[in-house]
Amino acid sequence: MISATGLRFAYGTTEIIRDISLAARPGRVLGLIGPNGSGKTTLLRLLHGGLTPAAGEVLIDDTRLDGIDRRTISRRIAVVVQEAGGEMTMTAAEMVLLGRTARLSGFQRTGEGDIAAARAALQRVGALDLAKRDFAGLSGGEKQRVLIARSLAQDADHLLLDEPTNHLDIRYQHEVLGLLRGLATTTVVVLHDLNLAARYCDDVVLLCRGEVAGAGTVDAVLEPDLLTRVYGIGVRRVDDADGLHLFFTPLRQEVA
Numbered sequence: 001m002i003s004a005t006g007l008r009f010a011y012g013t014t015e016i017i018r019d020i021s022l023a024a025r026p027g028r029v030l031g032l033i034g035p036n037g038s039g040k041t042t043l044l045r046l047l048h049g050g051l052t053p054a055a056g057e058v059l060i061d062d063t064r065l066d067g068i069d070r071r072t073i074s075r076r077i078a079v080v081v082q083e084a085g086g087e088m089t090m091t092a093a094e095m096v097l098l099g100r101t102a103r104l105s106g107f108q109r110t111g112e113g114d115i116a117a118a119r120a121a122l123q124r125v126g127a128l129d130l131a132k133r134d135f136a137g138l139s140g141g142e143k144q145r146v147l148i149a150r151s152l153a154q155d156a157d158h159l160l161l162d163e164p165t166n167h168l169d170i171r172y173q174h175e176v177l178g179l180l181r182g183l184a185t186t187t188v189v190v191l192h193d194l195n196l197a198a199r200y201c202d203d204v205v206l207l208c209r210g211e212v213a214g215a216g217t218v219d220a221v222l223e224p225d226l227l228t229r230v231y232g233i234g235v236r237r238v239d240d241a242d243g244l245h246l247f248f249t250p251l252r253q254e255v256a
């Protein structure tokens with residue numbers, strides 16, 4: 001479980017996160033949604049210790065995050081962030097193996113079991129055929145799947161992902177999010193696509209200018225009036241046997 005209470009964070013004098021509290025539970029997917037610049041990435045970084053809050057606290061299974069050493073954090077929390085991996089010279093399989101390294105202690109080296117786990121993770125994201133390819137030479141979507149495989153190989157009990165569907169084609173968007181949905185981990189995912197959030201998240205936190213504009217189940221938060229207020233776009237919602245679906249229409253602009 002990941003819980004945060006009264007989080008505040010500022011870049012310089014500009015407060016970006018204003019008194020945010022949330023709870024993410026094992027076996028559930030919590031979506032962080034909200035307009036550009038509303039603070040989703042900043043909040044995600046606060047949740048894995050990439051940034052330190054000015055106030056408030058983050059608990060990982062009842063232990064304060066700032067009291068857990070870096071090594072334990074990197075074993076227990078797997079993170080998939082935007083543009084990770086850079087131009088490092090390694091194969092896709094080696095990139096995924098890095099997820100296993102986080103689990104090893106001291107002078108332990110990766111062994112047969114780690115290689116098998118890395119292969120299994122690549123297979124789960126449909127990327128086993130990329131194993132021997134140079135990571136830097138992969139397409140954006142291929143890299144993204146390899147990085148998700150790395151986080152799965154880590155076998156952490158907490159999984160945080162920043163826009164994991166970025167660069168993925170429509171099939172892999174659904175496959176990857178469907179895969180996340182089936183995990184026993186505590187999963188927190190930043191998503192822009194509200195229909196994907198509707199389908200694959202259990203709960204969502206809707207951010208607006210660094211504050212929580214709505215939090216709860218997908219059904220409760222993805223309400224047209226609230227979404228129109230936060231995003232400034234017309235929203236129509238249709239609920240059917242397949243779940244809830246949102247349709248968007250630009251609001252008419254008043255021209256001065």
Ligand SMILES: Nc1ncnc2c1ncn2[C@@H]1O[C@H](COP(=O)(O)OP(=O)(O)OP(=O)(O)O)[C@@H](O)[C@H]1O
Binds near residue numbers: 038
């Ligand atoms: N390193 C930084 N220094 C100064 N301001 C920053 C920095 N990183 C982010 N910000 C600002 O903090 C605010 C929140 O950014 P953040 O990336 O958390 O938003 P977001 O909701 O993830 O946005 P997006 O949907 O566009 O990815 C934005 O106004 C952004 O310009």
